[in-house]
Amino acid sequence: MRCRTVLLKSQGLTSKEIGLQTDMTHISVNSWVKRFETEGISGLETRPGRGRKPIMDCSDEEAVRKAIEQDRQRVMKAKEAWQKASGKEASESTFRAFLSALARDIDV
Numbered sequence: 001m002r003c004r005t006v007l008l009k010s011q012g013l014t015s016k017e018i019g020l021q022t023d024m025t026h027i028s029v030n031s032w033v034k035r036f037e038t039e040g041i042s043g044l045e046t047r048p049g050r051g052r053k054p055i056m057d058c059s060d061e062e063a064v065r066k067a068i069e070q071d072r073q074r075v076m077k078a079k080e081a082w083q084k085a086s087g088k089e090a091s092e093s094t095f096r097a098f099l100s101a102l103a104r105d106i107d108v
Contacts, residue, residue, distance in 0.1 A: 002044040009029070056090055
């Protein structure tokens with residue numbers, strides 16, 4: 001979408017016209033065009049630090065492994081043990097997704 005914004009601007013469309021096509025405000029269009037002009041194509045990439053931070057990351061791997069080793073058959077008990085050990089909270093689906101990612105890492 002950001003590249004499209006720059007391309008449409010180069011074709012002579014106004015920022016408001018581009019905004020209507022891309023569901024952006026004309027201010028956002030101008031911001032992306034300016035970033036492209038100053039930083040090139042890399043200016044259109046999402047910068048680090050944006051977005052919601054993950055609840056679980058690689059620092060939780062050891063605690064999750066220990067929790068799973070204690071009770072391999074019941075995910076909810078493992079999740080509760082991890083929560084007590086880490087002081088963090090996560091939904092069951094987040095915990096399961098983290099487990100799936102760990103399993104994929106092990107299989108590789």
